[in-house]
Amino acid sequence: MPAAKQSINPDVLAWALKQAGVSKDELARDLGVSSDVLERWFSRDDAPGMTQLRKISRKLRRPTSFFFLPKVPRHSPTEAAFRHPLGSKGKRSLNSDEVAELRSAQRRQKIAAWAAENLEELAPELPKREKSAEATALRVQQWLLWNVEFQVKATSKNRVTKLIRRSLEDQGVMVLQVSMGRDSCRGFSIYHQRVPVIAYNGSSQTAAARTFTLLHELGHLLAHEQAVCASPQDAEERWCDRFAAAFLLPKSHLRDYLAFKKYDYVEHDDVDIVRLISQRYKASFQCVALRLIDLGVADWSLYESVRNSPLEIEKGGFGGEAQTTEIIRMREYGLTFPRLVLAARDRGKLAEIDARKYLNVDGEQMTSLQHRLTEV
Numbered sequence: 001m002p003a004a005k006q007s008i009n010p011d012v013l014a015w016a017l018k019q020a021g022v023s024k025d026e027l028a029r030d031l032g033v034s035s036d037v038l039e040r041w042f043s044r045d046d047a048p049g050m051t052q053l054r055k056i057s058r059k060l061r062r063p064t065s066f067f068f069l070p071k072v073p074r075h076s077p078t079e080a081a082f083r084h085p086l087g088s089k090g091k092r093s094l095n096s097d098e099v100a101e102l103r104s105a106q107r108r109q110k111i112a113a114w115a116a117e118n119l120e121e122l123a124p125e126l127p128k129r130e131k132s133a134e135a136t137a138l139r140v141q142q143w144l145l146w147n148v149e150f151q152v153k154a155t156s157k158n159r160v161t162k163l164i165r166r167s168l169e170d171q172g173v174m175v176l177q178v179s180m181g182r183d184s185c186r187g188f189s190i191y192h193q194r195v196p197v198i199a200y201n202g203s204s205q206t207a208a209a210r211t212f213t214l215l216h217e218l219g220h221l222l223a224h225e226q227a228v229c230a231s232p233q234d235a236e237e238r239w240c241d242r243f244a245a246a247f248l249l250p251k252s253h254l255r256d257y258l259a260f261k262k263y264d265y266v267e268h269d270d271v272d273i274v275r276l277i278s279q280r281y282k283a284s285f286q287c288v289a290l291r292l293i294d295l296g297v298a299d300w301s302l303y304e305s306v307r308n309s310p311l312e313i314e315k316g317g318f319g320g321e322a323q324t325t326e327i328i329r330m331r332e333y334g335l336t337f338p339r340l341v342l343a344a345r346d347r348g349k350l351a352e353i354d355a356r357k358y359l360n361v362d363g364e365q366m367t368s369l370q371h372r373l374t375e376v
Contacts, residue, residue: 005048005049006068007068008047008048008053008068009071010042010043010044011072012073013042013056016062016066017060019099020060020096020100022059022096024039031056061100095180095181098180098184098188101178102190105188105190105199106190109174109190111340111341112174112336112341113192113195115340115341116195116340117194119347121172121340122172124171124194124196126221127143128222129219129222133219133239134242134246134251136219136243137246137250140243141247144164144171148248151281152281152282156207157206157208157211157282159282160208160211160282161207161214164211164214165214165334166335168218169334169335172195173196173197174337175197175214175334176199177199177334178200179201185201186200186201186205186209187214187216187217189217189218191221191224195336196221198214198217208278208282209284212244212245212248212284215247216240216244217240219240242290242294244287245283245291248281248282248283249277249283249287249291254277254281255295257277258297263297265297265298266302267302268299268302268305271305274292274309275312284312285306285307286303286306286307289302290303324365326366329369330373335373338359338369342359342373
């Protein structure tokens with residue numbers, strides 16, 4: 001018996017393809033059908049079977065029921081400031097992984113904002129962004145109660161990433177770790193008065209680069225920015241880079257260290273000095289190079305030398321702790337999102353089944369997650 005045809009709405013399918021950044025040819029290839037077969041679906045002369053619809057659902061990250069909607073959804077996307085893949089130049093379109101993660105982040109932000117409003121949580125007060133990246137970095141250090149000695153004394157670059165993420169969350173910023181692949185952007189930010197979001201790509205960066213991304217995206221949030229960056233080389237991107245570097249490598253502290261080491265000028269190929277500074281401040285090679293250039297003790301040829309340096313190597317692993325579902329969720333969602341969801345459930349604002357769905361856990365895992373949240 002032939003598989004039953006599913007009378008989906010081809011207009012909705014076309015809309016979903018566009019939103020996911022997937023072409024018709026790519027979909028046909030993944031489904032193992034010809035372009036002619038796909039075109040018959042769009043012209044309503046034919047329709048996919050259930051197995052094919054499930055594959056479409058997985059590919060476009062939409063529930064199967066979505067494709068039976070009577071009309072295309074009203075779409076007013078939240079724009080985001082995207083940080084492009086390392087070393088990319090010029091304009092480009094978002095890929096399907098980036099679109100999917102942005103959409104997921106938007107959903108979590110909407111849920112978190114609803115919970116915060118119903119719980120009467122105070123909206124975070126982001127510090128004022130100054131014209132100078134240097135002055136803004138000083139202001140943000142005070143806001144986060146941050147001292148550069150935290151970096152110097154930290155046992156690893158990964159530890160600094162965790163400390164800065166926790167400091168941001170303590171101030172009401174929702175920080176998400178997303179997986180978009182190594183060729184995707186390094187992070188994005190979505191401003192919201194009650195629940196601003198920073199997301200960083202956990203699959204494409206070293207720990208030090210993640211720290212830099214967190215701060216770079218914070219620079220966008222301070223401007224209440226929600227515009228897609230047209231180019232990784234534009235003025236706004238450069239400002240956010242300078243802000244992140246100034247935060248991690250404060251001028252007076254770094255100058256004292258350079259004087260102590262008797263480094264008057266860093267030559268274009270002196271990657272060893274960059275490595276030493278990187279180890280001291282737990283900052284990425286590129287961050288160090290940018291800061292040295294900004295302070296006038298190096299030129300742009302140094303940045304080109306360290307962009308893909310093989311010396312910036314990081315050991316993998318998770319420190320030996322079993323990667324249970326609740327630990328994975330805390331790494332992905334951070335503290336802000338699960339705390340708001342669980343508080344809404346505990347206050348009777350949210351049903352148990354919905355809380356589980358939003359946190360992607362079962363009952364036992366949710367209990368364990370709540371217990372862990374009380375310990376951090």
